[in-house]
Amino acid sequence: MRGVCIAILSSMMLLGCHGKSSLEQEPHLASTLKDVKFEHEPGIMEQYRIGAFTIGGWVNQTQGSHFQPVQPQHEQAALVYLYRPDSKWNRQEIVASSLFLNSERIPSLLNNHYYWVELPAGRYRLSSSRPLGINHFQKPKYLDLTVEAGQSYFLKYDEENLTTRHAVSGPLILMPDAVGRNEIAFTEMKSASYNFVAENQQNGKMRRSAQKIKRTKYDPSTDVQLVKPFKLWNPLTW
Numbered sequence: 211m212r213g214v215c216i217a218i219l220s221s222m223m224l225l226g227c228h229g230k231s232s233l234e235q236e237p238h239l240a241s242t243l244k245d246v247k248f249e250h251e252p253g254i255m256e257q258y259r260i261g262a263f264t265i266g267g268w269v270n271q272t273q274g275s276h277f278q279p280v281q282p283q284h285e286q287a288a289l290v291y292l293y294r295p296d297s298k299w300n301r302q303e304i305v306a307s308s309l310f311l312n313s314e315r316i317p318s319l320l321n322n323h324y325y326w327v328e329l330p331a332g333r334y335r336l337s338s339s340r341p342l343g344i345n346h347f348q349k350p351k352y353l354d355l356t357v358e359a360g361q362s363y364f365l366k367y368d369e370e371n372l373t374t375r376h377a378v379s380g381p382l383i384l385m386p387d388a389v390g391r392n393e394i395a396f397t398e399m400k401s402a403s404y405n406f407v408a409e410n411q412q413n414g415k416m417r418r419s420a421q422k423i424k425r426t427k428y429d430p431s432t433d434v435q436l437v438k439p440f441k442l443w444n445p446l447t448w
Contacts, residue, residue: 239286239330239359240408242420243312246335252350263341266303267321274398274428277324279362283421284411287328288357293394294367296322307338307367307381310350314420317401319367324397325425328405331359336382338367351380364390399425 264270282289292309294300300321309316312335317325337352357363364385385393405421 239284240416241330241332242406242408242417243314243334246312246333248333248335248354252335252337252352261308261315261341263308264306264318264320266306267301268304270306270320272320272400273430274323274400275426277394277397277399280326280403282328282360283405284328284330284407284409286359287330287405287407288359289326289328289362290355290357290365291324291326291362291390291394292316292319292365292367293324293390293397294319294321295393295397297370299370305341307340307369309367310337310339311335311406313337316404320400322397323400324394325399325401325403327403328407329357330407331357336365338381351382353380353382353384355384362387364394366390366393398428401425 277293280289303321306318306320309318311327316327333354333356335352335354337350339350353365355363355365364387366383366385367381368383369381402425403423405423408416408418410417
């Protein structure tokens with residue numbers, strides 16, 4: 211009987227050590243973003259904020275390298291690709307809609323544009339509002355999304371698809387994986403991307419603000435254009 215008790219206690223101790231080891235192997239990652247009260251809609255501060263704005267695709271003729279998937283810098287992070295396909299509507303935009311992640315400004319999406327953000331697993335709020343100069347007067351359209359560690363997501367900005375408009379309340383749409391991969395393949399990287407994971411996995415240090423990841427330098431000589439790129443001064447490309 212005494213031997214049986216010792217065996218049981220030994221097994222419990224081993225299980226406890228194993229559980230502790232598992233917890234240590236998968237720590238909860240912190241984010242540099244502010245917390246959001248998801249039970250509430252964006253308030254007055256989000257609607258009437260003052261800040262910088264981005265010139266739209268009608269004037270902003272930035273070009274970039276075509277889509278390439280990336281690996282997250284932290285193995286426990288999630289990747290969210292944001293993109294906006296090419297269209298006549300998007301090409302004629304004067305001022306791009308401003309985008310915010312948990313109330314922090316992230317790059318606006320131009321015509322035929324993509325970039326990504328790296329996030330710890332958790333829930334986030336992405337919102338958009340149309341600025342008038344430095345003032346934002348429009349009630350924000352927003353999307354709350356939950357991301358899991360090690361997963362990739364494709365988030366589309368779409369102002370013109372009437373069929374989609376009946377299904378969602380704003381221009382931000384979380385796309386099915388296969389559809390997102392197919393559509394984003396034709397877009398270009400026209401801005402920096404951002405890593406909002408607080409921990410630097412290489413050295414273990416913590417960062418207080420997002421890491422800006424510069425876009426790769428665009429080399430026109432390596433680019434094969436199936437159609438002429440839109441140019442404001444060339445009516446043949448309109």
